Amino acid sequence: MSDKQSTSDEGLIRGAEMKAEVFLPEDYQPAEDEPFMNERQLEYFRRKLIAWKDEILEDSRETIETLQGSTRNIPDLTDRASEETDRALELRTRDRQRKLVSKIESALRRIDEGEYGYCEVTGEPISLKRLDARPIATMTLEAQERHERREKVHRDD
Template identity: 60%
Template sequence: MAASSSNDIEALDRVKKSLGPDYVPTDKETYMSEKQQDYFRMLLLEWKKSIHSDSSVTLQSLQDGPIRDADLNDRASSETGWSIELRTRDRQRKLISKIDAAIKRLDKGEYGYCEVTGDPIGLKRLIARPVATMTVEAQEAHERREKISRDD
């Protein structure tokens, strides 16, 4: 894990230097040009770094001591808060897997293209959801099929 984090930090530093502070991909550029790929790599690595940072804060809070509220209502509120926090961290742990998969797709040259149709996913969608693997249309069709199979 430490080697991976070190590689991520080095890649992030390299990408930040190459892009400049104000770069945002536009439709006027060639889709998934090297500059756009660098932008999304930076976005994904920053997101991953942020999740790891938040996780460290949660872990430190858990290690600082157990919940010791005298009042049962206060204790229940504290435990509910911790439960929500831990569920959030679990979702973020799963998100890190998706971020890593997106970075691998970038490395393979497959990032930004729908895994179902092969069509470009689109810059706006990728900026909004950098781990997207399908176009909006393919995602909607997938969700409809899922709903139908769930209803059966």
């Protein structure tokens, strides 16, 4: 067997191992008394992130359909201004959601790379409570607060 074939087979085997289905009861909630970021916790957060991303993408599709359907000539200036304001607001919302999808994809990459759940500043575990509330969190609450205080100081300059 060639080295190229062997490397390819190893990649397939490793990929199959990584894709193994993790059993997760429907009512599963990550607990502090289990090993941090074990397979079940990682699968729980992976599913949560994917569901969130799917929901955002579905909302985006519906918005695009609505915006495409509402392109019409409105003779009344007040009505037209109102329609344009609604459109601008919807587009800003879509932009925020696009950025959110990017953060979700980044969190999914961190799960795949084994870095999910750990603070990018301190390397400490991020609390499960925080991750459950904000699964895209990249910092512990303390590190996030320090970061925001520094940002505020620099903004006030």
